[in-house]
Amino acid sequence: MKIGFLIIGSEVLDGKISDLNTKHLADFLRQNNLEIYESTTVRDDADSIKAGLKKLFTQNEVVITSGGLGPTKDDITKETIGDFFHKKMLMNQEAIKIAENNYKQFDRIFPGQEHGYAYLPEGFYPLSNSTGFAPGFYFKEENKILFSCPGVPREFNSMLNDHFFKITSEKIDHKIHMRHFVVRTKNVPEEKIFGEVDPTLWEKLQKFGDVSSLPILMGVDIGIKIKASSKEALEKQEIELRSIFASSPISKSIWHIGAESLEQKIVSIANEKKITFGFAESATGGLCSHRITSISGSSQSFIGSVICYDERVKINQLGVNPETIQKFQVVSPETAIEMAQGLQKSLNLDFAISITGYAGPTGGTKEFPVGSVCIGRAMKDGHSSASIFNLKGDREVLKQRFSQAVLYALLEELEKIAGI
Amino acid sequence: MKIGFLIIGSEVLDGKISDLNTKHLADFLRQNNLEIYESTTVRDDADSIKAGLKKLFTQNEVVITSGGLGPTKDDITKETIGDFFHKKMLMNQEAIKIAENNYKQFDRIFPGQEHGYAYLPEGFYPLSNSTGFAPGFYFKEENKILFSCPGVPREFNSMLNDHFFKITSEKIDHKIHMRHFVVRTKNVPEEKIFGEVDPTLWEKLQKFGDVSSLPILMGVDIGIKIKASSKEALEKQEIELRSIFASSPISKSIWHIGAESLEQKIVSIANEKKITFGFAESATGGLCSHRITSISGSSQSFIGSVICYDERVKINQLGVNPETIQKFQVVSPETAIEMAQGLQKSLNLDFAISITGYAGPTGGTKEFPVGSVCIGRAMKDGHSSASIFNLKGDREVLKQRFSQAVLYALLEELEKIAGI
Numbered sequence: 001m002k003i004g005f006l007i008i009g010s011e012v013l014d015g016k017i018s019d020l021n022t023k024h025l026a027d028f029l030r031q032n033n034l035e036i037y038e039s040t041t042v043r044d045d046a047d048s049i050k051a052g053l054k055k056l057f058t059q060n061e062v063v064i065t066s067g068g069l070g071p072t073k074d075d076i077t078k079e080t081i082g083d084f085f086h087k088k089m090l091m092n093q094e095a096i097k098i099a100e101n102n103y104k105q106f107d108r109i110f111p112g113q114e115h116g117y118a119y120l121p122e123g124f125y126p127l128s129n130s131t132g133f134a135p136g137f138y139f140k141e142e143n144k145i146l147f148s149c150p151g152v153p154r155e156f157n158s159m160l161n162d163h164f165f166k167i168t169s170e171k172i173d174h175k176i177h178m179r180h181f182v183v184r185t186k187n188v189p190e191e192k193i194f195g196e197v198d199p200t201l202w203e204k205l206q207k208f209g210d211v212s213s214l215p216i217l218m219g220v221d222i223g224i225k226i227k228a229s230s231k232e233a234l235e236k237q238e239i240e241l242r243s244i245f246a247s248s249p250i251s252k253s254i255w256h257i258g259a260e261s262l263e264q265k266i267v268s269i270a271n272e273k274k275i276t277f278g279f280a281e282s283a284t285g286g287l288c289s290h291r292i293t294s295i296s297g298s299s300q301s302f303i304g305s306v307i308c309y310d311e312r313v314k315i316n317q318l319g320v321n322p323e324t325i326q327k328f329q330v331v332s333p334e335t336a337i338e339m340a341q342g343l344q345k346s347l348n349l350d351f352a353i354s355i356t357g358y359a360g361p362t363g364g365t366k367e368f369p370v371g372s373v374c375i376g377r378a379m380k381d382g383h384s385s386a387s388i389f390n391l392k393g394d395r396e397v398l399k400q401r402f403s404q405a406v407l408y409a410l411l412e413e414l415e416k417i418a419g420i
Numbered sequence: 421m422k423i424g425f426l427i428i429g430s431e432v433l434d435g436k437i438s439d440l441n442t443k444h445l446a447d448f449l450r451q452n453n454l455e456i457y458e459s460t461t462v463r464d465d466a467d468s469i470k471a472g473l474k475k476l477f478t479q480n481e482v483v484i485t486s487g488g489l490g491p492t493k494d495d496i497t498k499e500t501i502g503d504f505f506h507k508k509m510l511m512n513q514e515a516i517k518i519a520e521n522n523y524k525q526f527d528r529i530f531p532g533q534e535h536g537y538a539y540l541p542e543g544f545y546p547l548s549n550s551t552g553f554a555p556g557f558y559f560k561e562e563n564k565i566l567f568s569c570p571g572v573p574r575e576f577n578s579m580l581n582d583h584f585f586k587i588t589s590e591k592i593d594h595k596i597h598m599r600h601f602v603v604r605t606k607n608v609p610e611e612k613i614f615g616e617v618d619p620t621l622w623e624k625l626q627k628f629g630d631v632s633s634l635p636i637l638m639g640v641d642i643g644i645k646i647k648a649s650s651k652e653a654l655e656k657q658e659i660e661l662r663s664i665f666a667s668s669p670i671s672k673s674i675w676h677i678g679a680e681s682l683e684q685k686i687v688s689i690a691n692e693k694k695i696t697f698g699f700a701e702s703a704t705g706g707l708c709s710h711r712i713t714s715i716s717g718s719s720q721s722f723i724g725s726v727i728c729y730d731e732r733v734k735i736n737q738l739g740v741n742p743e744t745i746q747k748f749q750v751v752s753p754e755t756a757i758e759m760a761q762g763l764q765k766s767l768n769l770d771f772a773i774s775i776t777g778y779a780g781p782t783g784g785t786k787e788f789p790v791g792s793v794c795i796g797r798a799m800k801d802g803h804s805s806a807s808i809f810n811l812k813g814d815r816e817v818l819k820q821r822f823s824q825a826v827l828y829a830l831l832e833e834l835e836k837i838a839g840i
Contacts (some may be wrong), residue, residue, distance in 0.1 A: 013442065013459065015442065016600075030434075035433065041460040041461075071614075180434065195491075221436065223431075223436070225434075242702065281706075286713060286727070288706070289709075293727075293729065302729055303729060304733035305726075307699075309719055316767075319723070343492075394574070
């Protein structure tokens with residue numbers, strides 16, 4: 001079953017928002033061994049929408065659309081798709097019932113039959129929306145299935161979850177099992193991995209399926225898409241792949257096998273081993289804490305942080321000695337260590353990690369230009385250490401990379417403490 | 421000049437990363453009154469890339485591609501585009517020179533003529549990469565221009581900046597001036613804005629150009645795309661639009677006219693009026709601080725924050741009275757006020773703002789279920805207050821909405837202090 005995705009939204013093409021639904025859709029489809037074959041983004045005008053539909057239906061049996069189902073005049077998806085299939089707009093009692101329910105969940109009353117939500121093209125079926133007002137819809141014709149959702153990510157997700165597999169189940173081939181086998185590496189550029197480090201790796205992996213190499217922040221994700229006729233056969237392939245990586249020189253740069261994120265891995269180790277931690281964040285300005293607290297359950301081990309943007313906070317809240325800053329500069333291993341030690345003591349943590357650096361565009365010194373960052377570590381037993389990195393990028397990229405360096409360092413320490 | 425964008429990357433369709441280049445490209449093109457007409461995302465296979473090119477060149481004179489220019493075997497963009505135009509791959513001396521320079525900037529030595537970067541399809545021109553290793557390229561034929569960049573956002577951006585307008589300048593119509601006039605509102609759903617609040621607004625705006633309504637977090641951005649033959653004519657239209665909004669009942673929900681972000685606006689007012697501030701963040705876990713510190717110059721007024729995830733941090737670092745938590749719960753206006761007061765005193769801030777709430781999926785009480793959030797404010801002069809919100813969404817959405825509520829509250833207070 002080939003699936004095309006049509007994103008209807010001038011706001012995406014005008015850069016007002018970035019599309020997040022493709023990622024959600026891909027993650028959702030993978031549960032049933034399905035994937036997006038291609039996607040197209042068009043403006044909110046009838047000709048563009050129809051051209052997009054025509055293009056996608058030549059290659060795909062199922063087309064999912066997002067966007068243009070709202071109540072304002074720029075929302076023309078429903079009428080345009082009806083027109084594409086030569087269907088008249090009709091009042092639809094089921095759609096009215098669904099709209100009434102959608103409104104009721106927010107304690108509001110559906111304005112009634114005059115409202116656009118009361119109408120659907122002939123032969124189309126309405127879909128309830130458990131997180132918003134606008135109903136979705138679907139339509140089947142010969143070998144085609146069309147499935148339309150609102151563009152708001154929360155509504156898009158809930159509508160997929162609530163309805164998609166029920167509508168497409170007859171088309172799904174339950175005999176194919178697919179898995180993305182992902183190996184996550186750090187600190188080695190992709191060219192080196194498949195060059196100097198392990199020149200035969202790509203060929204070895206290719207025997208199992210499509211291989212991909214994806215540079216992410218300060219690492220590379222190596223992906224192999226494996227397919228098999230049973231779960232057991234998939235698992236056998238996974239075991240073989242694991243042994244290929246275990247015997248490769250790249251193995252010492254692998255921080256995880258699997259799709260789990262760095263944040264998830266940190267939280268699960270810390271929670272399991274009951275290790276409490278926190279950050280003294282200067283250059284990352286809260287990003288490290290934000291990344292960790294995005295994981296449900298993080299409150300078990302993440303106690304808190306001090307965002308010490310101003311020097312006075314480093315001195316007054318973290319107890320950094322002003323003379324250390326004077327003598328070594330604020331971005332220095334010495335300051336980083338005192339920041340971590342101060343946080344460890346004041347929050348009584350098992351492990352504290354600090355970061356001080358220059359995210360730019362201004363600032364920096366001759367010794368430590370923009371992109372320099374010092375990471376400090378302090379343990380409850382009194383041990384402390386620091387490391388220095390020089391990274392590249394603009395302010396936003398540097399904040400992301402700095403936080404990645406901190407989380408890599410945190411994972412390493414947690415694994416040491418946990419004896420992994 | 422119509423521009424199509426071809427995103428080459430199975431990693432996007434497989435949900436491993438979200439596409440960020442469309443937003444960058446749109447922002448970049450707008451500087452020269454240009455826009456993306458449509459975009460297509462395809463997998464890294466030759467047939468899909470060629471079908472995408474064919475489709476985009478039927479409607480667009482210029483096609484920009486991103487992705488597939490790297491050194492690994494899944495990078496097939498260059499060969500495939502050459503094949504699409506029926507061009508042979510040849511060794512290209514200029515490409516070698518550019519690759520050598522790209523490597524030199526990272527203190528590395530280009531491996532030499534055997535490397536894939538040394539080759540280009542006949543008649544193609546290489547493009548230097550000021551932030552990465554892989555060269556880009558362009559090709560002109562009759563009325564077509566093809567421009568290919570790496571997919572890594574930093575490299576994609578720098579290549580556009582360095583080369584795009586030089587290559588396409590002859591095609592750009594410098595007589596058309598275009599602007600996105602954006603009016604940013606908060607706390608009123610779009611259906612209400614153009615319904616109960618101001619039912620004639622849409623028609624009035626439509627006379628100026630395409631109108632759009634975009635729900636974002638806890639607000640709606642109303643956009644009007646205005647075009648004119650001179651900058652003066654554009655400005656005249658903007659003045660008329662401003663007066664329409666000034667006399668509309670929606671005016672009291674407008675927090676900004678223009679594309680400036682909430683974070684930028686906060687930092688520019690705080691810096692101009694020399695107001696220092698910081699956050700006591702519980703439920704947002706660092707996100708408020710991260711959003712503010714993404715703005716260059718924020719260190720002038722943003723002093724620091726305490727991420728008080730654990731109750732002990734609220735008590736020990738912020739001085740919240742344990743009895744307050746016992747009596748009123750940790751998510752309560754009373755606790756929120758003490759958190760803000762504690763932060764204000766300990767960091768000696770002009771204004772401190774706190775947040776305590778339930779981001780879920782677990783937690784919450786009968787009175788304050790998941791989605792409840794209390795925001796506290798404390799000023800240097802001793803004034804303090806708190807407000808309560810009930811929001812909907814999953815953990816990630818709630819963190820985003822909570823932080824938006826905090827930043828709205830912060831902006832309001834700053835405007836009050838600044839007398840705006």
